[in-house]
Amino acid sequence: MKRRGMGSFHIFHFLSLLLLGSVGAGFCGGDSCKPLHCPHGGPVVQFPFRIKERHPPHCGYPGFDISCQDKNTLVRIQSMNRDLVVVDIDYTEQIIMMLPKPKDCIWLPFLNNLNLSASPFLFYRDFTFISCSKNVEFSRDYALPCLSDVEQDIFPLRADAPVGSMPVSCRPIKTVLMPDLDRIYFDRPQNDYEEPVYLLSLRWDVPSCKECRWRGMECGFKNESSSDICCHPPRHDKGLKEKYGIIGAGASVGTLLLLITVVTSIKVYHSRKLNRKLDVENEIEVEKFLEGYKSLRPKRYSYADLKKITDQFKDKVGQGGYGSVFKGKLPNGTIVAVKILKNFGGDGGEFINEVGTIGRIHHVNVVRLLGFCADRLKRALIYEFMPNESLEKFIFSKNTHNHFLTWEKLQGIAIGIARGIEYLHQGCEQRILHFDIKPNNILLDQNFSPKISDFGLAKLCSKGKSVVSMTAARGTKGYIAPEVYSRNFGNVSSKSDVYSFGMLLLEMVGGRKNTDTTVESTSQVYFPEWIYMRLCQGEDMGLSFASNEDNKIAKKLTIVALWCIQWYPADRPFMKTVVLMLEGKTETLTMPPNPFASTTSANTNFENTHIANLSTISE
Numbered sequence: 001m002k003r004r005g006m007g008s009f010h011i012f013h014f015l016s017l018l019l020l021g022s023v024g025a026g027f028c029g030g031d032s033c034k035p036l037h038c039p040h041g042g043p044v045v046q047f048p049f050r051i052k053e054r055h056p057p058h059c060g061y062p063g064f065d066i067s068c069q070d071k072n073t074l075v076r077i078q079s080m081n082r083d084l085v086v087v088d089i090d091y092t093e094q095i096i097m098m099l100p101k102p103k104d105c106i107w108l109p110f111l112n113n114l115n116l117s118a119s120p121f122l123f124y125r126d127f128t129f130i131s132c133s134k135n136v137e138f139s140r141d142y143a144l145p146c147l148s149d150v151e152q153d154i155f156p157l158r159a160d161a162p163v164g165s166m167p168v169s170c171r172p173i174k175t176v177l178m179p180d181l182d183r184i185y186f187d188r189p190q191n192d193y194e195e196p197v198y199l200l201s202l203r204w205d206v207p208s209c210k211e212c213r214w215r216g217m218e219c220g221f222k223n224e225s226s227s228d229i230c231c232h233p234p235r236h237d238k239g240l241k242e243k244y245g246i247i248g249a250g251a252s253v254g255t256l257l258l259l260i261t262v263v264t265s266i267k268v269y270h271s272r273k274l275n276r277k278l279d280v281e282n283e284i285e286v287e288k289f290l291e292g293y294k295s296l297r298p299k300r301y302s303y304a305d306l307k308k309i310t311d312q313f314k315d316k317v318g319q320g321g322y323g324s325v326f327k328g329k330l331p332n333g334t335i336v337a338v339k340i341l342k343n344f345g346g347d348g349g350e351f352i353n354e355v356g357t358i359g360r361i362h363h364v365n366v367v368r369l370l371g372f373c374a375d376r377l378k379r380a381l382i383y384e385f386m387p388n389e390s391l392e393k394f395i396f397s398k399n400t401h402n403h404f405l406t407w408e409k410l411q412g413i414a415i416g417i418a419r420g421i422e423y424l425h426q427g428c429e430q431r432i433l434h435f436d437i438k439p440n441n442i443l444l445d446q447n448f449s450p451k452i453s454d455f456g457l458a459k460l461c462s463k464g465k466s467v468v469s470m471t472a473a474r475g476t477k478g479y480i481a482p483e484v485y486s487r488n489f490g491n492v493s494s495k496s497d498v499y500s501f502g503m504l505l506l507e508m509v510g511g512r513k514n515t516d517t518t519v520e521s522t523s524q525v526y527f528p529e530w531i532y533m534r535l536c537q538g539e540d541m542g543l544s545f546a547s548n549e550d551n552k553i554a555k556k557l558t559i560v561a562l563w564c565i566q567w568y569p570a571d572r573p574f575m576k577t578v579v580l581m582l583e584g585k586t587e588t589l590t591m592p593p594n595p596f597a598s599t600t601s602a603n604t605n606f607e608n609t610h611i612a613n614l615s616t617i618s619e
Helices: 002-020 210-214 238-249 251-271 280-291 303-309 349-358 407-426 495-510 527-536 548-564 575-583 600-610
Strands: 036-038 041-045 065-069 072-077 082-090 095-099 125-133 152-158 171-178 180-184 197-203 218-221 229-232 299-301 316-320 323-329 335-341 369-375 378-384 431-433 442-444 450-452 459-461
Touching: 036 072, 041 072, 041 082, 065 082, 072 095, 125 180, 210 218, 299 303, 303 323, 303 335, 303 369, 303 378, 316 335, 349 369, 349 378, 407 431, 407 442, 407 450, 407 495, 407 548, 407 575, 495 527, 495 548, 495 575, 527 548, 548 575
Parallel strands: 299 369
Antiparallel strands: 036 041, 065 072, 072 082, 082 095, 095 197, 125 152, 125 171, 180 197, 218 229, 316 323, 323 335, 335 378, 369 378, 431 459, 442 450
16 A cells, blocks of 8 residues: 555656646757757767757756867866867766867866856866876876976876875875866877876766656756756657647646545555555665566566565575575576575665666576566565586685686686676677676586676666766775776776786686785785796796696686786776687787786785775775
């Protein structure tokens, strides 16, 4: 009855808006406010933005004017007194991503006092401008040509970035509030731009259309003379348009009759006492999402169904921070793993991520989602059962009985994982970035074929985008790429998964965590650096092999891993290249540059001071 009552309340609210609004009003702001591109292309421009040359004034919010000039989509940022080139606009997260015009020194205004109130956009990241002498190699890749001179390099560094290892010849100049910055690495030389190039990201809170976008609707002013915001169905969806048009036209009689019924239902709802308080907003958001994914192959089950499938949750096969895993059997006889999720007091984001991401994937090296449960706040995911559990069980177990994976089998597992990640990056309709590649998230079937699992932290983006915007680090310590912590190391992209895969490979080779304080020699504490130095010096890998072929496989896995964990994303290969390297011969591989040459002390400081108490960080 609670669900029915809440549904009546929303209907009442919706119908009230229909009565108060103009009958058959159509789209907010009228057809003249439809989403457009600049003639050369570029991002879609819609409310709160408008193209000055093509949209009437009432189509956009004050301060959100876009102009089309010289094959560029430009936005005026009043606080900076600059026009910036718009690269992308995320209307759901309300973030605009921009580049400076070629050879435009946008940094000088930040060293003066900006009038941040002059812009509707939020400058939300603290950066410190650093000055270093020219002999500091670290600063060369980040130096801003228009601020630097013959004696010093000047570059921006996030204020929360680790600076303990910075050379003494470097000094901070000024800390200022700025847009978020991401270093851009172009696939080919750009004659118009001087390196380095930074992507600038700004947010806006007003006007807020997040709720509207969540429902798959568009947003805008009610009409030409109104400052009130309204939602309307997408313009390309003729069915929705006709549906809402019919409702509006018949509102005069039918709505009044329905309102009487609704008001009665509301009174009944308010008269009933609830035994417990539920997070209704959470439930509604998940239901909205699931409504749009009815066509997905995974089947929806009730919590009562789960009890039958698991025989009252008798056979528990796993436990973690996410919840518990139980073995079960579907009515058709399929053996499954049922993951009962806990700690979903928030917006259900990870659950939505998991169902929305993995529900559309079909690949031999990605675990199959067979079903799910969203029964009130009881959430569960039903996967194909993996009898050999996770890779972690075999590479970290102290029980020697479990160490029966041959080097050939380990190589096959590595290739399978790489193919799975490469499919996520390039084989799907949208690029899927996993952000949590680690041994515990690699499941093994009866033939030890690997399956990538746990997409709770995954992020989707179009294949045309090479850069992903993030407001917080996500992943598990020891596997998180440097740029996910600090954009000063580069852009967050598919290369971040490549780094995680490299760390995973090294743990497969070493049979231990990459950072292990229990080893006898302090030089072996950080395994990646230790193994790199041994290979460079022509020494053996310090591991026991049954044959020379095993030694070759281990060496190949190690070299590929060291390429993957290069400090800067631009120096790492794409997953397609990684697959080719793993499938090729060891003799054809070359040793990568030393990823620890200029970051050894920084890395140790970074690990100890910034992630010592961190298990998993998510947005």
